Each structure stands twice: as C-alpha cells, then as structure tokens.
Amino acid sequence: MGNPEKEGSVTDWAFIREYLPMYQDAAILTVRIGFLGIAISIVVGLLCSAVQYFKVPVLRAIVAVYIEFSRNTPLLVQLFFIYYGLPKIGIPTDAEMCGVIGLAFLGGSYMAEAFRSGLEAIEPIQLESSLSLGMTGAQAMRYVILPQAVSISVPAFMANVIFLLKETSVFSAISLMDLMFTAKDLIGLYYKTTESLFLLVVFYLLILLPISLLGSLLERRLRYAGFGA
C-alpha cells in the first residue's frame, strides 16, 4: 500500500481489487456482443463476397451500396441510427441487440472485402484447370478455390476480428455496460482515473492478445509454404 504520506499519488490497489469483478462483467458483455456481432458479420461477409465473385445481377449493386455505406460511416453513427431510428419506425430495440446489429453491419462489409480479395487472388485459370479435370463448379470451389482463398484471407480476416472487438468500445454511447462504459463510470464517480484506465487497458489486452496470437498461429499453419512461388 506504500507510504501513507504519498497516499494521493500512489496506485490504489484496494480500489482495483474492489472493482475487478465489475470489469469482469463488463468484459464478458464486450466479448459476448463482440463475438456474436463478428459471427454474424462473417455470414454477411461470405454472402456478399459470393454475390460479388459470381457477379449476381441486381444483388451485386445492392451489396456494393451496402459496402460503401457501411465502410464510410463511423460505427457510432450507425449505432445511433439503429438505437434511436428503429423504434421510430416501430421496431423495438434494446441496447445489446443494437450493439450486435451495429457490429454486424459494420463488420459485414470488412469481412466481405477480406473474402473477396482472397477469392480474386486465385487466377481464373485455376478454376478452368479444375473444370478440365471434370469437376463441377461446386467441386472446384470446394476443393481448389476456397482452400486457397481462405488461406489468403486469413491475415485480413484476423485484423478485422481485432478491429471489430476494439470498435465495441463505442457501445458505451448507447449505455451498454461494456468495458469503456465501466471505466468512464468509475472515473466519474471516484476520480480514480489511473486505476480505472489501468484496468481498462489490462482487460482489453486480456481479450485481444490471445486472439492476436491465435491469428499468427493460424497464418503460419495455413501459409502453404509460399503461394505461387
């Protein structure tokens, strides 16, 4: 606990211990919304990239508009639109649902771009080579195109996952009790800025570092010893 004379400037470990459980709850909320939102954004991304890759008429234009809209507006603005806008047209919302939808809306376009770049990196002649061996289009996708595209997409995909988890920090704006909200709340209540921010950083690192490491591992595992070389 240190020297009593310097009480004011010393880190208050008792405070940190006391509010640790609160951060834990907030971290669980962050992770829950984060992963749900990312899971949906993966599905959205896969669908959008498939529409673009196969150049599906009409849908293709809709996807293009969605991607530009989603990538060129801040998540905070998207969240406000969903949180305050949906009830106006008669759709009831709760903050957590808005968080998931907002993240999926933003993440879907980033995931779509990651998957699309992976698919487009595969030369069309690889598809022709598969077809000339008697494969159907579906077989060629499954055994030849997708395995290569996935491995090319992995770095961009992992960067997106981390980016989206970090973006959850704006959820506090729609009064979700996530990590950022908790830290701001405690600073406001007790003026324990150092301690509150210290816990905030530690918890974000605890969530993101393992994912980052997993990403590096996955990249190494899937890098088929130098593509194209």
Place this chain on the structure above:
Amino acid sequence: MAESLLTIEHLTKRFGDALIFDDLSLTVRQGEVVVVVGPSGCGKSTLLRCINALEPIQGGTIRLEGETVEHKGKNLPELRQKIGMVFQSYELFPHLTVLDNILLAPMKVQKRGKEDVKKEALEWLERVGLKEKANSYPRQLSGGQKQRVAIVRALCMHPEILLFDEVTAALDPEMVREVLDVMLDLARQGRTMIIVTHEMQFARAVADRVIFIDDGKILEEATPDEFFEAPKTERAKKFLNMFEFHREAKQDDRK
C-alpha cells in the same frame, strides 16, 4: 484407319468483333497425334479451349465420340473427364502435394478408391522420373517437373484424348526436353493427342498430321514430312522461314 474420335464441324468463334475461327472443320481419329502450328494469335490455344468448352462458340459443332461438347452443357463434367488438358502455366493446385494434385479428381469426380488411384499415380510418377517428389508441394518443383506432374494428373483420369497447350513455352530451354520426351512416349503408346507447340523439330518427330492455322482457317493439313519439306501455301512457307532465319543467321556469324 481407326474411327474418328473428335469431330469439329463448321466452327465459328468470335471474341467481340474479332473473328477467330471462320467455318473451321477438323477430324481427329483414335490414336492419332495432331500437331497444330501457326503464327502467334492465330487461335491455336483457343481451339483447344473450345474443344473442352472452356470457351463458348458462336457456330458449328464439336463432338467427342458422337456426343456434343457444349459450353454450359449438362454433360460437360462427364465429357471433360474424357478430355485431358495440360496448360502452358501447369496450373497445379498450390495448396496440395504432388500426389494429392493427382488424386483429387479421380477420387472426388470419378469416386475411385484411394489405393487404386495412388498405385496408378505412383507408377506414372516413376515413369516420368518424379516418384520421389510425390509428397512435395508444387512450389518445390522446377517448371519441367511441374509440367510432368500436370501430364500425370491428366493421365490418371484415363482421358480419351489429350490436349497440350504450348506446354513447353514457359520452360527454361534445358527443361523442355524432359517434358517433350514424356509426350513422345505417350504418342508411341498410341494415345490420341492434339498438341499446340512452337517446337518445330518436336512437331515433326511426334506428329501423324500437321495442321497450319492462320486467319481463322486451316490453311494446310499434311503429313509432317510434306509440311516441313514442301509447304504448299505462301503463308506456311513464310511461317516456316521464320524458324529457318535463325539458323541462317547463325551460319553467317560463323563465316
């Protein structure tokens, strides 16, 4: 002569406004080796791509054993199994080992047992001198080795006809021979092949018949000796002269 395996009748092919083939007809008999030569851009590769329907055609018919080969036709996967294609750029699958490259289509498309195909694949790999590379990845192989694997991959589908699209054009000169030797060996076994190549000596050695294409038409069709010794058309003479020129120039240098 044996019966015809592949029949092309009145083929018309356009890329936009550009006319590639205008009423082109060609018949390939069982066991025949047809070499296609012609100036760059005359559509030699396009012809092969039309034969296995990688390109849509604008007129005429292509039939293999009586069955029509049609772009987006329903029977295309079955037909393509009978048409082995080897590309200039090898097109091995980089995420699979040499052996898995060869096994993929026979196992997934023809539903053959792994042991059966593997045995055959290894026999072929040994024959082309690559048995020890079975578990390597394509990127660990030289161009010539990759191309030999690509040929084995096509062979293990038991095709009726093999199409070779300038398969040595991307190779370093010292690797050309190892690939041509494999093809020569296949020709001696009586396989039906259509070969597009710029290797004139090889063409002469391997061909039963030489086809000279220019301006969207077959301008000359002859035995290799006839074609290379006494071409009938001015175009063919001019084309063959381009290859001669190199030799004369060299002899001049030596003087």
